[in-house]
Amino acid sequence: MDTSQDELTKAPATSVSRRKVLQTLTAITGAGGLSALSLSSEIPGLDPGLREALAKELQGESATGQTKLTGHLVFPGSPDYESARLGYARQFSTFPLVIVFCQNAQDVVNAINWCREHNVTFRARSGRHCLEGWSSVDGGVIIDVSNMKEIHVDTSAGVATVQTGLTQGEVVEALAKTGYTIPAGGEPKVGIAGVTLGGGIGLLARPLGLACDHLIGVEMVVPSDTGDVQIIQANEQNNADLLWASRGGGGGNFGIATSFTFKLASMPTVTFYDAKWDWRYLSELFSVWQNIAPSADDRLGSVFNPNSQINGIIESYGVFLGSENQLRHILQPMLEIGKPDVVIKTASYLDAFHFFSLGLSAFPARRNRDGTRLPGCWPQCRCQYMVPELGWCSGPDTNRSHSVLP
Numbered sequence: 001m002d003t004s005q006d007e008l009t010k011a012p013a014t015s016v017s018r019r020k021v022l023q024t025l026t027a028i029t030g031a032g033g034l035s036a037l038s039l040s041s042e043i044p045g046l047d048p049g050l051r052e053a054l055a056k057e058l059q060g061e062s063a064t065g066q067t068k069l070t071g072h073l074v075f076p077g078s079p080d081y082e083s084a085r086l087g088y089a090r091q092f093s094t095f096p097l098v099i100v101f102c103q104n105a106q107d108v109v110n111a112i113n114w115c116r117e118h119n120v121t122f123r124a125r126s127g128r129h130c131l132e133g134w135s136s137v138d139g140g141v142i143i144d145v146s147n148m149k150e151i152h153v154d155t156s157a158g159v160a161t162v163q164t165g166l167t168q169g170e171v172v173e174a175l176a177k178t179g180y181t182i183p184a185g186g187e188p189k190v191g192i193a194g195v196t197l198g199g200g201i202g203l204l205a206r207p208l209g210l211a212c213d214h215l216i217g218v219e220m221v222v223p224s225d226t227g228d229v230q231i232i233q234a235n236e237q238n239n240a241d242l243l244w245a246s247r248g249g250g251g252g253n254f255g256i257a258t259s260f261t262f263k264l265a266s267m268p269t270v271t272f273y274d275a276k277w278d279w280r281y282l283s284e285l286f287s288v289w290q291n292i293a294p295s296a297d298d299r300l301g302s303v304f305n306p307n308s309q310i311n312g313i314i315e316s317y318g319v320f321l322g323s324e325n326q327l328r329h330i331l332q333p334m335l336e337i338g339k340p341d342v343v344i345k346t347a348s349y350l351d352a353f354h355f356f357s358l359g360l361s362a363f364p365a366r367r368n369r370d371g372t373r374l375p376g377c378w379p380q381c382r383c384q385y386m387v388p389e390l391g392w393c394s395g396p397d398t399n400r401s402h403s404v405l406p
C-alpha cells in the first residue's frame, strides 16, 4: 500500500518559501487580515487561486465543488498564530499558511483533500516535539490532531483506544487511574502520536518493551485507490502491513493516525532512584555505569546524564521492578564513587513518572539533542572526547543523555 505523505500531498515540500510567506504576513498585518487582502495584489510565489481559496476559508466560504477546511483554523494574522505555528524545537521557525486543529478524523480527511485540490504541501502534527522539524512547514498546511484527546479503556480486555492528540503524559495519567500503563518516554508533553510511531523508548523499555510493542491497532487517514482520502483501521486482521509499519516506522510516513489501540500492562510498583555527583567524577562514573546498566538485571531501566562542567552535576536515574535492596546491590559500584546525593524510593510507576517529569516540562525547553545508537559500550577514546566537550560548554543547560535500550 502506498500511503506516503508525498503521495498524499502530490506537491513539492517548498512550494512557497519562508520569505514569500513573510511577505504575505506583512500584507496581512497591514491589511488587518487575510480576508482584507487585495486579491489582485502581487505576492510573489503565492498562487492567486490559493490566496483566494484561503480568503474564502477565512470568511467561512468555499468555492463550489471544493472541499472546505473544517476544525479550528488559525490563519496568519490571528492572535493565536504565533503560538500555533511554533513547536518545541525553536530552530524550526516556519510560517504555515494555515494551522488546522482537527476535532475529529473527518477534519483530517477534509484538510488532506483541500491540500490536494490546491496543490499545497502539508505536515501532520501532534505533540510538536519533533527534533528534526518534520511537523513544521513554510507555506503549507499543518494538520494538527492535538485537540483530539478521547480515551477509552476496556479493562476487561486489557486494551485502551486513545486519540492521537493526547500527550504521553496524559495517556500515562489516564491509564494509571484504571491500574494500567504502557511503556513510553519520560517527557510528559511529547505526543503519543510521534513517540509511538517512532518507537517510544523509556525507563520501562527493558522489562516491558517500547510503546510501539504495545500497539495493536491504528486508525489512520490515508489516500484511497480512487484518488480520494479515507479513514481505515489497521490491526492484525486488516491492513496488518500498515500496523507493522506503524510500530516504529516513524511519524508522517504512511498517513495521519487519528487513534491508537494499545495492549495494556498492569501498572507496576517500582523502586526508582536518582543520584547526583560532582562533575569531577564524570569519567569514572561513565565507565562504571556503562559496565553495569546494559547487562544488569532486565528489570532495571537506567539513564546516565552528564551535564556541562559549568552546570557541575552528573546525574543517573532509573526505575527498577524489584526491591530497594536489590537495586542498591546493582548500583553499588556507582554509589561507592564520591559522595552522591541519592534518592531511592519504592512507589507506583505513576509516582516515579511524576518524579522524573519535574523540571522537564518547560515549553520550550532549551536543549539540543543528538542520538547515537551503539551496539556496545563506548570505547575509552569516546569517553575521553566527551569529558573535555562537556568541559568546554559555556551553558549550564548543555547535557548528554545516555540510556540503555532493551
Ligand SMILES: Cc1cc2nc3c(=O)[nH]c(=O)nc-3n(C[C@H](O)[C@H](O)[C@H](O)COP(=O)(O)OP(=O)(O)OC[C@H]3O[C@@H](n4cnc5c(N)ncnc54)[C@H](O)[C@@H]3O)c2cc1C
Pocket (backbone or CB within 6 Å): 087, 088, 123, 124, 125, 126, 127, 128, 129, 130, 131, 134, 135, 145, 164, 184, 185, 186, 187, 189, 190, 191, 192, 193, 194, 195, 197, 198, 199, 200, 201, 202, 250, 251, 252, 253, 255, 256, 257, 258
Ligand atoms: C524533550 C524531548 C524528550 C523526548 N524524550 C523521548 C523519550 O523519552 N523517548 C522517546 O522514545 N522519544 C523521546 N523524544 C523523541 C520524541 O518521541 C519524538 O520527537 C516524537 O516524534 C515527538 O512526537 P510529537 O507527536 O510530540 O511530535 P510532532 O512534532 O507533532 O510529530 C513528530 C513526527 O510525527 C509526525 N506526526 C505527528 N502526528 C502524527 C499523526 N497523528 N499521524 C502521523 N504522523 C504524525 C509528524 O509529522 C512528525 O514527523 C523526546 C523528544 C523531546 C523533544
